[in-house]
Amino acid sequence: MANQIRELTCIRCPMGCQIQVTLNEEKEVVNITGNTCPRGAEYAAAEVTHPMRTVTSTVKVIGGELPVVSVKTAGDIPKDGIMACMAAINQVQVKAPVHIGDVLLENAAGLGADLVATRDVEAI
Template identity: 45%
Template sequence: MEQLVCIVCPRGCTMTLNDTPDGLSVTGNACPRGKAFAIAETTQPMRTLCTTAATAFPAAPVLPVRVRGEIPKDRIFDVMAAINAVTVDFPAARGDVILENVCGLGVDVIATSSLLSEEGERP
């Protein structure tokens, strides 16, 4: 029996995992996303990652970015290193790809703000 807190939404359900002959059982979750999260936590924990990437624009030295999909929790620092090696030198808009297939994980890193494209419009 193992207890864990769901991080899928702010409700933060406390869930209990039990090994049963029919596989893992999850109780305490208020929705199916909680169950999926609980099972992933015991097999391959996944996380999103939000950070910034350096830019070539002095008015906005960093651009907020995130991974488009979840990445394995134990690869977070590898992905950070890959993002920290990038300098965004074009006026990226929100949703633009900053780094394709980061660390070969099949997930792109995208801009989460149109900060740079808007800064460019200003006098």
């Protein structure tokens, strides 16, 4: 297999540089072009080798003033784990009251980050 070239848009600043990253057969970065600053190269290298995202969603609340509470992963998870993370989030139900920062699911979908509440929902 030959080298592989990945195209991406840098999001580190409003410039939005189109960056090309060349990967070798071992998926290692061998060349980065199109960036106009070092931050762009840093972003591109991380993005093609191990892209990470924070997932935010909602979880069903029983007996609360609202039917759902907003949640987030307390750290980034691998981008290709987002849908597995959502599947795990959708299994969770909590009883009110829920408070900001409460851990609602430990190590969500085994991806290395806890699921925490991002707002208060009081009981009714």
